[in-house]
Amino acid sequence: MPEDGSTEVHIATKRIVDEFRQRGALTPESVVSAGFGQWDRVVPSWLILSALMSVVRARGEKGRSAAAQVPVDLTKTGLSHDEAALVVASLLGDVAGAWDVQARGLLTLQSMLGLFCAMADEDSLSPQQLDDLYEIGEEICRETVRSGDRIRPPVRGVEMGPWDASEEAAPRLDRVDLGGLRVPSSDGFELQPMYAGESILAVTVIQGPTAIQLQAFRSERAGSWEGIRQELLNRIRLLGGSASEWFGPVGVEIRAEVPVTDPAGRPARRRIKILGCDGPRWTLRGFVSGLGGEPDSTDDWAYETFTETVVVPDVWDGRDTTIALRWPQAERQ
Template identity: 40%
Template sequence: MQFRRDGFVAPESVERAEFDVWDRMTPGLVLLVAYQILVKLREEDGRTDPGRPAPGSDEETAELMARAMLGDEAAASETSRRDLITLDRLLELLVSVIAEESLSEEAVDALLEAAEESCLVVGPWDERDDRRPQSGELIDLGGLLVPTEPGLKIELMSSREDGSLAGVTVIRGRTAIQLQAFRALGDTSWASVREDLARTMRRRGGSAEERVGPAGPELQAIVRIHGPPGKDRQTARVLGHDGPGWILRGFVTGVGAEPDSTEEWPYATFQGTVVRPPSTPSATDALIRLRWPESGV
């Protein structure tokens, strides 16, 4: 209502509505999903126009944002570099499409309810969250409960310092995803971790570009590894998610990490993972440790 009346959102409202917080059910995310649903419905009707900006707005910026929010990798990278996706601009596009469709208030309410419902079913999950699905087989590793199915290989990763279990790698065919969970200390978030990782990768001679994937903001990267010339770089995707007091990180390698890969199972594994925070966390160690499963791997 404020945006329709004034053409902007007050700063105090933006702070409550933006995207980079642990709870995926932010107003900003609901509006983003509502826009995506509306454009998908238009595409089903044979219309590919993602919506026009309001009069006087920058058409090039609006088109770039629209492409990014619909999954265009190059556009996502550019909007991230220029910091273009803001709540005001998202609202401008959404209101424009709603006006073009001449949606009634009842239809807009139904659209927002559908978007909110879509946001509710997305993981990764906190073990204490009673909204998480109870279906599907999970292997209990203590700090993580990881989806498993026939054909998947599970490998546990030990810490070099003390030999404790620091992470798990799930392998299927020529693709792997390594999962690690950390307690979010201070103002640490997936956004700050992502920024630090990208900076470190570039400093070490690799590359890292932010993009938007099925699990939200991620890094498409090339990282330096130990190996002979020509085999000392590895393509990777780095996924992340902010939970209540923790961060889950997924490091995808192999065929599924290539920029043109359409493999869905690494994302399904990541989003189906359940994090079990320690009942007595260490005062200094942010890593959420794992344990061997009772039934073996």
């Protein structure tokens, strides 16, 4: 390893980026050394992709949409403005965008390098900041290679929740016992039940400007969140709203704008996120609204509440698929 601590792949990444920035293209030797499309070992193109994703996400956290992130100068990318916006959207987590990018072959070594260099220039990233991005990217890449699966998400029930009541891996937290759900509590939080007659079908958990409504369903079949997700997408669109699928911290989620009536009785639109996860014999769904429901929100409280919730599927009266709740019994779980 060189004296400055950089690895060979780190140095090769810097050389490739510098060459592309100066020439707008790479020599055949550099194209080969970039290793684009190789995911079984750490190569410069993988570091560049990781660095590009970091830059895109940092811009997104500042409230910049995919279209607003597109660099002014796209000459070196080989992309049109709409194509570049689609690539950026896919890097932000747009599921449909990711499929479109893949089908159209838009994420190439040239487009990736062109976008990264243009964004780095627009954001005036220093050489040290670029080195930091490469270093972080290399750590991520090496860890994914060690794991044996470059896209493996955390395993529900082992590494993350939502949890089943039978799973011993669930962290011991202060939770409110609602029968079918045990919901994590926190200072200043509020619970609001949703009734159907005398039965409680869902609970809304509120913390400051963010709320998440939790509802669990009994299911004996796998993949039920996928089916529920398609039903919700269709329903929202039929009601005049807009909805799309995105990769989020807990898997594929829905981001939507739904028609509502404001306090003055005027038509308005509300932005929400809909989370979902399948467990053994159940599906948990969460409607996130308020600050956390905004597409560019960095408020992770709703995700944390969702993943730390425990589902008790045996609390079920057998009449329909909804796991009923009771109100409430606070205890340490």
